[in-house]
Amino acid sequence: MDQFQLYIDGAFVPGAATFPSLDPATGTPWAEMPEAREAEVNAAVEAAHRAFHGPWSRLTATARGKLLMKLADLVQAAAPRLAALETRDTGKIIRETSAQIAYVADYYRYYAGIADKIEGAHLPIDKPDMEAWTRREPVGVVAAIVPWNSQLFLSAVKVGPALAAGCTLVLKASEDGPAPLLEFAKLVHEAGFPPGVVNVITGFGPACGHVLTTHPKVAHIAFTGGPGTARAVVRNSAENLASTSLELGGKSPFIVFADADLESAANAQVSGIFAATGQSCVAGSRLIVQNAVKAEFLARLKAKAEAIRIAAPDQMTTEVGPLCTERQRDHIVRTIAASVAGGARLVTGGHVPEGAGFYFPPTILDCSAAPGAPALSEEFFGPVLAVQGFDTEEEALRLANDTAFGLASGVFTGSLTRAHRMIRGIRAGVVWVNTYRAVSPIAPFGGHGLSGHGREGGLAAALDYTTTKTVWLRTSDDPIPDPFVMR
Numbered sequence: 001m002d003q004f005q006l007y008i009d010g011a012f013v014p015g016a017a018t019f020p021s022l023d024p025a026t027g028t029p030w031a032e033m034p035e036a037r038e039a040e041v042n043a044a045v046e047a048a049h050r051a052f053h054g055p056w057s058r059l060t061a062t063a064r065g066k067l068l069m070k071l072a073d074l075v076q077a078a079a080p081r082l083a084a085l086e087t088r089d090t091g092k093i094i095r096e097t098s099a100q101i102a103y104v105a106d107y108y109r110y111y112a113g114i115a116d117k118i119e120g121a122h123l124p125i126d127k128p129d130m131e132a133w134t135r136r137e138p139v140g141v142v143a144a145i146v147p148w149n150s151q152l153f154l155s156a157v158k159v160g161p162a163l164a165a166g167c168t169l170v171l172k173a174s175e176d177g178p179a180p181l182l183e184f185a186k187l188v189h190e191a192g193f194p195p196g197v198v199n200v201i202t203g204f205g206p207a208c209g210h211v212l213t214t215h216p217k218v219a220h221i222a223f224t225g226g227p228g229t230a231r232a233v234v235r236n237s238a239e240n241l242a243s244t245s246l247e248l249g250g251k252s253p254f255i256v257f258a259d260a261d262l263e264s265a266a267n268a269q270v271s272g273i274f275a276a277t278g279q280s281c282v283a284g285s286r287l288i289v290q291n292a293v294k295a296e297f298l299a300r301l302k303a304k305a306e307a308i309r310i311a312a313p314d315q316m317t318t319e320v321g322p323l324c325t326e327r328q329r330d331h332i333v334r335t336i337a338a339s340v341a342g343g344a345r346l347v348t349g350g351h352v353p354e355g356a357g358f359y360f361p362p363t364i365l366d367c368s369a370a371p372g373a374p375a376l377s378e379e380f381f382g383p384v385l386a387v388q389g390f391d392t393e394e395e396a397l398r399l400a401n402d403t404a405f406g407l408a409s410g411v412f413t414g415s416l417t418r419a420h421r422m423i424r425g426i427r428a429g430v431v432w433v434n435t436y437r438a439v440s441p442i443a444p445f446g447g448h449g450l451s452g453h454g455r456e457g458g459l460a461a462a463l464d465y466t467t468t469k470t471v472w473l474r475t476s477d478d479p480i481p482d483p484f485v486m487r
């Protein structure tokens with residue numbers, strides 16, 4: 001079996017124990033993963049804290065940017081290796097991992113460029129004998145916690161801005177499929193970051209995640225995962241009063257009006273829900289389609305869903321691979337069963353196939369007769385599309401906003417004015433119009449409500465890893481007057 005190590009204080013070290021990682025395509029163990037527990041987590045945070053106050057703080061912002069640029073080049077060169085590992089350990093198909101990891105390099109490049117553009121401001125202060133200005137300073141040690149899906153991508157949107165801002169990190173890979181991030185640690189090492197600036201660990205919630213998020217030397221927690229774990233993380237942050245940014249997935253509406261280009265909308269919907277085998281925070285998992293074209297649109301979708309090539313994730317021709325874990329598949333099966341019991345109708349899919357591996361077919365559930373179905377309110381995090389019909393624009397908007405989440409949304413229409421009304425009315429962090437799933441390092445990304453708070457991507461994300469220091473400097477040589485009057 002393949003072996004992996006933790007990366008703490010610039011050294012590759014074993015964990016307190018090891019645990020097996022399963023190949024989701026076969027359900028059998030293929031690698032031994034190092035498990036970080038209290039001692040390893042403490043060592044990683046201490047190393048990050050030393051680096052923050054030591055060598056990292058002495059580098060100029062430009063030098064930090066150069067190191068990030070080096071890392072970007074190394075990620076790009078290693079993309080095929082990282083992609084193969086992510087596919088092996090998480091089941092995400094090679095077609096997606098190859099393209100996504102090559103693009104991850106651009107996220108590091110973007111934040112390399114940001115590093116020396118984080119500026120304070122001179123204040124036109126209302127006192128004639130004072131100068132005042134602000135400095136943007138790094139918050140300190142960041143705990144970055146990611147789930148199994150797209151780990152290199154989800155970590156880049158934390159590691160890039162945190163390092164650009166001058167923070168140091170402990171990056172916790174998911175216990176499900178940690179191989180790509182443990183391998184990424186080798187690139188951090190090769191790039192020449194001072195020891196402790198980036199530490200990469202993995203482990204389980206109670207013994208690792210809890211210790212990390214309650215640690216008194218952690219200043220910020222950047223978390224991607226489910227709302228349940230996010231609540232635990234926020235409770236943990238009551239210990240150290242760390243700030244948090246949370247990216248928690250969604251139940252994103254995908255709205256199709258009768259005047260839309262239905263073929264484009266159907267293709268976008270297929271990729272919006274079935275890409276990454278549905279394990280995507282922005283999955284367009286609620287189709288809200290105008291009743292005038294509902295039957296036609298569903299027929300197109302059904303045909304496309306049934307033509308999807310489901311096969312081993314390491315084949316370039318595969319379009320849907322296995323889910324990452326059996327636990328995830330069980331959750332999907334349970335939620336479909338409860339929805340069907342509540343009146344939802346299976347249009348296609350819905351049943352666990354024969355054979356090894358954690359496969360599940362593209363599934364469409366018409367929930368028009370089941371407004372209370374869990375399929376409409378709970379995140380599947382799998383290849384399952386829940387469908388509702390509507391007649392009027394007002395109804396479409398009401399259904400779109402009838403969710404506790406608020407991450408992404410899509411609107412397909414041929415009307416420019418309607419598109420603008422929908423953009424204004426939809427409560428979500430991202431609105432895509434006549435497209436879906438476009439992302440870029442330049443564009444902020446994040447949600448409302450159960451989808452979390454804070455934004456990743458863009459300049460503002462780097463500023464979130466800073467704190468403002470206000471400086472006052474008296475310019476008068478006169479003695480300070482009456483000490484008991486505030487000036």
Ligand code: TXE
Pocket residue numbers: 145146147148149172173174175203204205206208209210213224225226227229230232233236247248249250280281282328331379380381
């Ligand atoms: O992720 P968890 P799970 C949703 C999706 C999925 C559900 C549960 O609906 O079905 O969440 O997924 C670490 N302190 N999303 O349970 O638990 C854990 O080790 C600190 C949406 O697999 O949220 C892992 O590294 N950390 C989503 C990370 O949290 C703790 C992505 C995420 O795991 C911890 C994933 C603790 N007490 C799931 N307990 C999205 N936004 O895309 C666990 N962790």
